[in-house]
Amino acid sequence: MSAVWATARAAVRRRKLQTFVIGLVALFCTATVVVSLALLDAMSAPFDRAFAQQRGPHAVAAYDPAKVTDAQLTAARDGVAAVAGPFAQATVEGTGTDGPMFQGPLALTGRADPGGEVDRLDLWRGRWVSAPGEIVLAAIPEDETSFRLGPMSEVRTVTADGVPLTVVGWAYSVSATADGWVTPEQAVALKPSAVQMLYRFTGDVSTREAVQQRLTGVATGLPGGALLAAQPYHVVKEEAAETAGVYLPFLGTFGILGLLVAVIIVGNVVSGAVISGFRHIGVLKSLGFTPRQVVAVYLTMVTVPASAGAVLGTALGVAGANPLLNETFQGMGYGQDTGVQPWVWVAGLLGVPALVLLAALLPALRAHRLSAAAAISAGSAPRRGRGLRVQRALGGTRLPRSVSLGLGLPFARPGRTALTLASLLLGVTTVTFTAGLTDSLLEVSRIDAEAGGDVGVRPERFEGPNRDRTSSTRTDQEVEALLRSTPGAAKVGASRGRTVPALGQSEPVHVNFIRGDTAAMGYQKQLLEGRWLDGADEVVASAELLNKRGLKVGDTLTLEIAEVRTTVTIVGETVQGLPGPGAGLFASWRDLGEGDPFEFYYQVELAEGADLEGYMAAVRAADPGLTVWDNSDTTDVAVVVTGFSTVLAVLLAMVAALGVLNTVALNVQDRRRDLGMLKSIGMTPRQVIAMLITSMAALGVIGGLIGIPFGMAAHRLVVPLAAEAAKVTFPDYVMEIWDPVTLLLMVVSGVLIAIVGALLPARSAARLSIARVLHNE
Template identity: 50%
Template sequence: MSAVWQASRAAVKRRRVQTIVIGLVVLCSTMTTVLALTVLTAASSPFDAAFARQRGAHVVATFDAAKTSEAQLTQTVQRPGVQAAAGPFGQAVIEIPQPWLWMAAGPLQVVGRADPAGPVDRVDLLAGRWAAALGEIVVNSPVGGASSRLLGSKLDVPGGPPLTVVGFATSMSKSAGAWVSPEQMTALHPTSFQMLYRFASAATSGQLHSDLEAATAGQPADSLTHAQTYLSLKQAFSASADSYLPFMTMFGVLGVLVSVLIVGNVVSGAVVSGYRHIGVLKALGFTPNQVVAVYLGMISVPAVVGSVVGTLAGTVLEQPILKAAFAGVETGTATIGTTPWVSVACLLAMPTIVAIAALIPALRAHRLSAAEAIGAGSAPKAGRGLLAQRKLGGTRLPRSVSLGLGQSFARPARAMLTMSAVILGVTTVTLTTGLASTMVAAGNAGQRSGITQVLVAADGKTSGQSAAQLSDSQIEARLRALPGADRVTARAFTKVLLAGSTDTVFLNLYRGEPPAAAEQIVHGRWPSGPGEVAAGPGFLAQHGLAVGDRTVVYLSGKQLGVTVVGEEMLGNNQAMEADWATAAELVPDASAVEYAVQLAPHADGQAYVNGVEGIDPGLHSSLRIQSQNTASTVVISFSTVFTVLLAIVSALGVFNSVLLSTRERRRQLGVLKSIGMTPRQVVVMTVTSVAGLGLVGGLIGIPIGMVGHRVLVDHAGVLAFPESMKDVWHAPQLAALLLSGIVIAVLGALIPARSAARLTIATVLHSE
């Protein structure tokens, strides 16, 4: 074994360039794979574990207390398919008159429950104790947000005595914003009942819908007002993380493929160019298996080093990636952290994949006898590709070009590996170019280049200064009357409780001309009447909604049915957009806190700002010229860097192939030079040998990259792109991408070509 190790070490030292290339490629692919698997695991496993531990509710159902009774709901527990149930619990919505604890003023959903245990939804008590008497309340708290020092806080309830916080708890089912004792709930006059169900079959939304229908069969019509499934909670839990997965998975797969191709290329070339070395090893007593072990050892050293460093780098980056992926997500008792098995699996799997990739070409050395290996020439066998070379030689192409094109047919297997490296490079360039174009279009959506906009704040609390003295209508009228004003949009907002959710969400209300966000509607349309809302994909995913769905919002004892009529491209994960007509139903006294004024072309922005200050000292304006988009600049920079890096890796694969071909054809180069071939012709011949492969690789890589781009933008998760932003391919761009395949191949071949051109006839004959 020591002899095998010494031979492997010697091979590693002799092939330093290939060793470094393999190590870097394995490092990058391992790091990407670690991050992809970490996010994939974190997107599901923590939720499933915490949900199972709490015996979470598959469905949290809300029933109208005016249409059904506790006795009728108790009968649903015995229905077929119901595995376990809890309730009915009284449910009421109370108003928080002003900011309290970590919550803003607005509605709070409260459930009457005797204890946190039970067959379904075992609520975890984080601090304090459970509410057991009148005047006590337990608040649903984010893990880490509860603090013993906040126990004893008072909540003023309109029309009733204050409630004292005696505990903080959390539920993975998000069944309530707070809990009180059943006696306290009676005093709050509940308007609905809550039932918590676990079903025998709950893998899909279809099964849950069927099970719920069976459980509630026989209930009065329209008594079921809302049903929240655990699948929507799970989707909300992982919505942000899921948007990272397509990108990481795609780049991880590309990295692994590049690793496999380069390793196969290196070992194949090493075996072919090392026939005599193999023969010498066998003549010295190495068995066929030991010869194979030498080549596997030569590859395993950089592969192991690359996988170790890549795993460590991925482990270091796990926490920042997970923090970004789950930013703003209510995780409950789910623990988001690193998973040791991911690092261990990648640490073992990547060297194994590399070894398998190396084993196939290494078996060629296994089959050679010592006599065959020593007697074999380093050049391809006579006649291989001869027909193609003769046909090329009969054309009017320069001799150096025809000889270069013919070399691909002499080594078809190596030519395929070289072309595969180019294909991956072009695929990556196409993919990142498409993503950059789509993101730039997204960043520019709603931006009117060269248009000046003035933002006017009228809310003293928001600006931190004195409030405006004029009324809402007077301010808007005077803003429109100032010279230069073209479009004026007023915005107000309030916090409402969404049916099926324990958290309040923002409702933005717009009056006047539609805001810039109206131009970013991907599906449906912008709200134009009462009871119509629009939201971004993140908001819709977290609440299990889609365009056309109806839901209910609650505010100050009022409720309003709303219809989702539009999906924004991005939006706010905690906000909906609505027309001012909706304010008449919920907040008739709503007043604008901000005005967005778009100025006419060539209007003097500073003069308008000065004019705003003269309207009312409580108005505070700021000037913004929409000429550049910072996000677009960042995306372009990132895409450029990423494209260059992977293009370099692909070029290194070509470099390795050409380097091996040049070494094994030293004798042929010496013969060609002896009959008059110049160094420049040698360079042309060598570069031409891969330029054709680069062209074909470009033709294949472009459509693959286009498909990958479509897959990524269709599954971005936090962004919803319209078709116009997905269709980014045009003839000049495609021509440039096709040229990129040739550029990658030529750049990879240029250094070995120049090295071959400098070879002297004497050097070649001496080596022979």
């Protein structure tokens, strides 16, 4: 065994507390870094990875079967690297006969298997179609519980243009190549209107134009007019980026904060450990160790616990990140590819130890240059005091002496204090940002919950051979009356949604004709601008609709309602629209005659303390033809972001507390003699603890006061960015969540982090043996 290794090992054993702190900080830093990097990585290209994994098509093309044969399509491979198809594609009028889903046109593709060279589907539930009469529906993967509790579990059959199809599985295509898949024979039986080809091209496909050029190349040898439509993958990618963009600002902020905290803490811990070890270094030199060997001893000494911490931290980070990633990205459909990537493992295992080495190297090189005598004296000679004026001023105050001494301690080691303050500041910034984020999201959720009511109800038309429920026979007034009379209901709103043409608009507009308590269920209260509608010629629009259509309050729209042209004025903008396509407009109720039961939607706000499950069960029992669901849940985004934020904030606060622990441990190490003296002249153990905790609590207050504006700034910057990505507008009060009590709590959080970090070494200092300290001169 080399002298360097033997000495480093002995030093590790001798410096148990420092070794423990370095290991623990490395562990938490690594865990934080791994979680942050995993999130940043997942956010950087979640679509790209899912797309690559599924070998998504660069272009989805639909051809006219009347003008081109399958053989011609198969033969046309100019610039094509891989192809899937031809698949017969039928657009049918689909109806879910057992639940609220699938109302409207469905694009069904005949496909023999979910694999292949292109568009390898994620068959996440059930099996693939094996015979006519079966269908696999497209949906974003859900876990067992979500699926079982959600509306998809109720969909067992789908009627496609009157043909009943049994749902045998659920699959996901990141490229959204179809709404459902049937056997090729079944597709033919559904009278396909197009033939689908899925292409992966060679060469540059980075832009829409490049893909279009490749498509043109493929179509060159085909009959003219054969290509009906084609969609480059950029369309889906941009849609995916829109969703991911909501998360990116939050996660990016935490990632940056995590890395900053990691760098500061590691630098503080290791520099402190090396500086407090100068005397040891001097002794080694006097024994004949070369300067390089001394540096090697020291670097080995800190690398051992750092490496052990990094290994455990990586495992912890991966264990923590995986469920978070799955939880987040499964909702977006990337769940199949959201594990922690290998490079993140490598970064975790090597990054923090490398950082520790780097941080240790600078002070170790200082020891490298020192003579043995100077190194020894650097660790033990009496120091010239620092922050003397402050100490003197504090000594003259009325504060208890243990407190005033504690307040003066940070001035003795300004560099160490600055790093500790920085870690506390970042800790408070994180806590403040998280608190603001959580409050804003809770506010958004509250708005959402308030506007959505507690219970959603929709009458269904159950048809098909597999139906096991009867359709509701109640009129809409009778349904409303039933909901009002069921015990627990406080407010009941009814709406009838209809998509109608709007003159001058490229797409039709969805209008919700409302009556009852709909307006009073949050929508009217949540007006961002203007006023609530008052009359048949006035409408109120959601922010989402206005943002997407480029409309504003005061604009008029000419709608064709029940074949009658009606000009309406947008008199108000709301945060939320009613559930339905494009959020829709609010208009006053009017008689539109007979209609599909699915047009009617009811939402119920329950009285305070009412039993939600009991109410839903009572409605279902009274009319099995009604689909009833819980509308009171917090939004997915709120749950995910709040979950992420809380975990990361706790991690970062713990790391900050470890930084404090290390500082106090080093201060105690440096001031053992002083502490012994103070105890010898009558300082009680409690006073020792008070002194050391005060020294850090003071930094906690300063860190809190400085960190709060940073956290608030991050909140003010990040939340609107996410809202912009989601194309929603929040009322101002969503951002105005700061009040004196909350801000005071943030300062307290800084103090708490400081106290938690300081408590352990302070207690240990209180138990120092005076005899041993004072006689170990």
